[in-house]
Amino acid sequence: DAGVTQSPTHLIKTRGQQVTLRCSPISGHKSVSWYQQVLGQGPQFIFQYYEKEERGRGNFPDRFSARQFPNYSSELNVNALLLGDSALYLCASTPWGADNSPLHFGNGTRLTVT
């Protein structure tokens, strides 16, 4: 089975631009989460989505938004990019439930803002 897939793998944008990152979860996984990993730091939680609804949001500005589609894939959008948005953006999927199934991460999208 394919793992979590993210596209693109690398992206270079200019300050002020907008970017869309894409994620396809593992087949059968209905929940998708997004994390931001700045160089030298651990990942930080941005969003979780389940059944197209936002189920959790981290401490990120409103420039960050996301959505989930009926096929459970997801997009993360970042508007008005800042230099500080340069990071590895990780998507993770999990079955929804009470068993604390671990997150399965994709390889990420490396965003560079110049």
Next chain:
Amino acid sequence: AQSVTQLGSHVSVSEGALVLLRCNYSSSVPPYLFWYVQYPNQGLQLLLKYTSAATLVKGINGFEAEFKKSETSFHLTKPSAHMSDAAEYFCAVSGRRGSNYKLTFGKGTLLTVNP
């Protein structure tokens, strides 16, 4: 609120030596704890997880960790390091039972294995 502190941003060991990566957590509710490994230019791979069953948890690649509530610790160990273990390791806590949507990660420990 939950937080994780990983002691030592960089640990260097010789091949065949004991690996010990330290993690202390803070959680206002009974925690679920995880160790992930990240190889260069890759995402995170789960090594092991503690979810309130046995306090000694065995994971993949010969790693194990012990949950010690009295010390609020969840240190990762491996008896004998291999060159392929060189990577960055992250400890994480999930602070809410029945929902794993938010993991709080430590800053990571870079493990170097010397021949």
